[in-house]
Amino acid sequence: MPLPVAMKPSQNPAPSAREPGLVSERPPLEPAEAASRASGEGRSEHHPEVLQVLPTATPGEASDVDRASGTIRESISPKTEIGRAKRTALRPTSALGMNEGALGSRSPDRTRPGCPRKTGRYAGLSSPPGRMLRSVMRSRGVLQLLERVSRSFYLTIRVLPKPVRLPIGLAYLLARSTDSVADTSSLPVARRREILSLMGERIASVHTAPLDLAEVGSAQQVVAERELLESFEALITLLEHLEPGPRDLIRTVLATIISGQRLDLARFGGAGPGRVVALQTDAELDDYTFRVAGCVGQFWTNLCRTTLFPHDWVDFKALILRSIRFGKGLQLVNILRDLPADLRQGRCYLPLQALAAHGLVPGDLLDPASMERFRPLYTPYLDLAEKYLSDGWLYTTVLPKRLVRLRLACAWPALIGIRTLSLLRVGNVLDPNHRIKVSRAEVRSILARSTLLYPLRGSWQRLFDRVRQQPAA
Structure with a gap:
């Protein structure tokens, strides 16, 4: 996907x-x-x-x-x-891509069951966005950031229906940010695993203190990757303003992805250009x-x-x-x-x-x-x-x-x-x-x-x- x-x-x-x-x-x-x-x-x-x-x-x-x-x-x-x-918060929500409509409404359009009615620029957000959130949604928005980080996946995001464009794009950017940390070879494996754990806790809202990723951001050679890590807290703010249903789904999938990234670092911790390490079985x-x-x-x-x-x-x-x-x-x-x-x-x-x-x-x-x-x-x-x-x-x-x-x-x-x-x-x-x-x-x-x-x-x-x-x- x-x-x-x-x-x-x-x-x-x-x-x-x-x-x-x-x-x-x-x-x-x-x-x-x-x-x-x-x-x-x-x-x-x-x-x-x-x-x-x-x-x-x-x-x-x-x-x-x-x-x-x-x-x-x-x-x-x-x-x-x-x-x-x-009964639950998993209601139809509409996506937001820069100046492109709302995140959604709790009242479905009677003419098309399950389709949200556009009721405002920030409809569907659990609370009005602050300055940091607005910066993500405008010039430093989700779609623009996606285009700089992954042009191929950007094509997919652009064609998606608006109600799912934002949550899927946001999930991808969060996963890509953790992947950038996992791939930062200039940092020791133990340190990368530690940062991934902190990012996972921040995504899951285990703690609310902003996470400083300057250490890993400064090590990025690709400008788009550095910008992505610099935008991590803005993405977290956007995540916290989503409806509970999409927000919980994003947190669940990111927990699984981060567990895979940490396990990958453990399995290949001693690998390098001079030493090839392989997985052991098809089950792995x-x-x-x-x-x-x-x-x-x-x-x-x-x-x-x-x-x-x-x-x-x-x-x-x-x-x-x-x-x-x-x-x-x-x-x-x-x-x-x-x-x-x-x-x-x-x-x-x-x-x-x-x-x-x-x-x-x-x-x-x-x-x-x-x-x-x-x-x-x-x-x-x-x-x-x-x-x-x-x-x-x-x-x-x-x-x-x-x-x-x-x-x-x-x-x-x-x-x-x-x-x-x-x-x-x-x-x-x-x-x-x-x-x-x-x-x-x-x-x-x-x-x-x-x-x-x-x-x-x-x-x-x-x-x-x-x-x-x-x-x-």
């Missing part, structure tokens, strides 16, 4: 010996949870089959099923969700992709569900499950594409266990001539990423068709991701002098085709397969 954040209700075969499975087993249920499931709690009175329509999970995917179950166990019935939307890889991307799918889906289509009947449990896989697929594409750069920083995200099974060690991947030996290991990971992106495309196509902007925001990363995988299948990814990526011309073509074909339902839904089958050369 980036933050964009897949959906194929077919049964998946068990992973083969050469396919990198997600080897973690389903953890035992807590007594209360087991009793809840046994009693059928959470099933819709009118749709008792709702918990039975998920695709059968392989052992490697059981953890994703558990994550999805834990997210929406009490949000299965549309009737229940509508009631909860009226699965855990990493969930913490930094799969959880974003959960956040994205929960926010969009409560904000944009709270009254639409969808299989929400399947939606959450596939959003997790969508996010993990996008992160896996990044890992597989950025392999040579990560290796030269001392990090190998492909597990040591899988490398050893093919007679390889992490250091072998520094040599581009090792590609032929490496490809039998590399291809199954490409297949796994493709399966997750296929889930992502199905996730996109089952969203309400009237939400054109939301579907395009999901479609673009899925289409660019599947095109990237096609290029990775034929190129030498170990060559650091030839970075494999989709050209700007192809990106523009994908954006144009997906927009122009949208009114043609069949052609649009087949677009993913057409991009996947497009020749790499």
Whole structure:
């Protein structure tokens, strides 16, 4: 999901010996949870089959099923969700991008259920913004800051519906600020972990004293990253002025992301250009992709569900499950594409266990001539990423068709991701002098085709397969 954040209700075969499975087993249920499931709690009175329509999970995917179950166990019935939307703070909110309307209203537009009525520039904020907040929303606003930090994700944010543009953009900027701290190699690992903990506590409002990030900000070589860290407290102020529902969702996803960043530093603490450290197992890889991307799918889906289509009947449990896989697929594409750069920083995200099974060690991947030996290991990971992106495309196509902007925001990363995988299948990814990526011309073509074909339902839904089958050369 980036933050964009897949959906194929077919049964998946068990992973083969050469396919990198997600080897973690389903953890035992807590007594209360087991009793809840046994009693059928959470099933819709009118749709008792709702918990039975998920695709059968392989052992490697059981953890994703558990994550999805834990997210929406009490949000299965549309009737229940509508009631909860009226009782809690998870009301439709509208987004704010500079001088672009309001954050939202508590009174939905009667002509379109779930759509907020614009009632003022700062409607939907829990209190009027102060000077620091206004500075974020104007010339140093969220969208402008996003454009400077990440031009690619900025495209996604710009196309999103206004009601979710601000919370998703804000969540991304907060996550990007913590990522900048994690990547500041000039600071000791222990100090970076400490700062990440302080940032997590500040985001969660554990303490209210402003956090001084001058130490890490001055170490940034990229001006946009330094500006982002300098704006951290302004972003926190904006977060605190959000409605409780979006604010809590942002805090939850940031807690998961920061835990992944701190764990990443612990795992690769001794890594460097002269020493390559690898993850140990596929379970560690699965855990990493969930913490930094799969959880974003959960956040994205929960926010969009409560904000944009709270009254639409969808299989929400399947939606959450596939959003997790969508996010993990996008992160896996990044890992597989950025392999040579990560290796030269001392990090190998492909597990040591899988490398050893093919007679390889992490250091072998520094040599581009090792590609032929490496490809039998590399291809199954490409297949796994493709399966997750296929889930992502199905996730996109089952969203309400009237939400054109939301579907395009999901479609673009899925289409660019599947095109990237096609290029990775034929190129030498170990060559650091030839970075494999989709050209700007192809990106523009994908954006144009997906927009122009949208009114043609069949052609649009087949677009993913057409991009996947497009020749790499």
